[in-house]
Amino acid sequence: MTGSDDTLAARLGGALALAVVAGATLLQAGRLRRALQAARGLVADTTAFTQRPHGPRQRVLLLGDSTGVGVGGGPAQSVAALLARDHPQLQLINACRSGARLPDVAQQVAAHAHELPHMDAVLVLAGGNDVLYTRRLPQLEQAADALMRVLAPVAPRVVWLGPANIGHAPVFVPPFSWWMSLRTRQAARIYARCARRAGATYLDFFRVGAADPFVADRQRWFARDGIHPSAASYRYCYDRLRRSAPFSRLLPAAGALKARVTAAG
Template sequence: MKRAHSVARAIRSPMPLLLAPVLAVQAWRTVRRTPRLDPATGDEQGFVAGADPGRGPALRVMVIGESTAVGVGASRHAEALPGFLAEELGERLRRSVAWSVSGRNGATARRIIGGLVPPANGSAPNVVVVTTGINDLIRRRPLRRWAADVTELVALLRGRFPEATVLVAGMPPVHRFPALPRPLRSVLGARARAMDRITRDAAAAGGAVHAPMDEAMARDRRLFAADGFHPSAAGYRAWARDLARVAVAAAPAPAPGPAPGPGDPPQDTPPAGAVPPRTAD
């Protein structure tokens, strides 16, 4: 019943008065009928060997956030967003990738700020991906507070991992979620798009990169898990492919080093922490 109330709160917005009862009933039925899926299991860190050992030390990737960070809808983290993202980056860069995940099912942006961002240490990540927004949507976080939350989250990540490329995943196309009937999906979808615009602006202002989710993904039912709300393993793979493309394009080019002397070997190995430009698909 508590979940039903939280979903019902999400659809309260200026709208024709006659539509509000319909949305409330749809929210209640959706909660009753939607299966509850568990987070992915298995190790919360892993390693993908690269094809070219000469590419330098392993790239370190960290995924932080809500249910999609912890792989709800997939069986293991290696077959969810962190593992697939590492595979995609490894293939594009021909480089080894070490991945880790820090998240919690149901986490809001405030919850992520309050305790899900790991402390910086000697093995700081080179790429950080944060997934957040759906739970703030469900709880109908006021848009002004959402803007403040995502701005603070970006500042926290950029301050804690200043050398990393920080990707803020865009809001999913909620208006196409199979679990949501119309007009409920349209109302929630409109609010999700507003939240995504705020996220994009906050990321740009804070020195992070907004990575929008491809709406075409939501047209393929096979990319959704059994609940019609979270990605399936295939959905996580497709999403990871898009995130990897953005990460490689957004990463700064390696700083130029000193010119090699007559007897020096070729300087073709990128420095630790740099993501070299993609050379081939």
């Protein structure tokens, strides 16, 4: 092969690579557009679950984004609703709002300042939107540290449910799915580090490959928009939360609680 042939082959290879990238970009843009349209419908149909019983035994404040609201699974299948179902005497104040990033979560605390002195625990469901929309990693760490400082005086226990591998969401195609996986891995490490510095508990749901339970059956684990979790995913996350040390110490097992109530009656 002559030098001119090598040059031609290199140009053809470059043109092919550009065509592949351009095609993937168009495909990804179309999928995102349809997903966002579907997501808007899910958000409009979902409201944050709150429980305010008379004479509550414990009080928990929920902060975060659409995953705290339960978008994709419905409010009755959200983490908050599942927690309330097992603990009917638990007061749940749900300040979560769809689309919230970490700075927004810090502002959610201020909105409920009059109720904060009585909190036993804070449950944070946030961080995914920051992976999607925050460009620089140092900004993530600054926002996470700021949030932890805001939460420190609110309750003796803070549990943060971090995002799962966003790159595994059905809406993303390679190479964008690879990039989202890398971003989520980096963010999860930052979130865990910030939580550890503040003495909070970080539940890390990030996994890669076959180790990620959400990748085996995506129709089961993701809502119809291909972005938000499904009811099955919320149940999985709640079960993980229920087994975590801070909440197992704060809240008795549902079966034990029901047994004591039955015995007392």
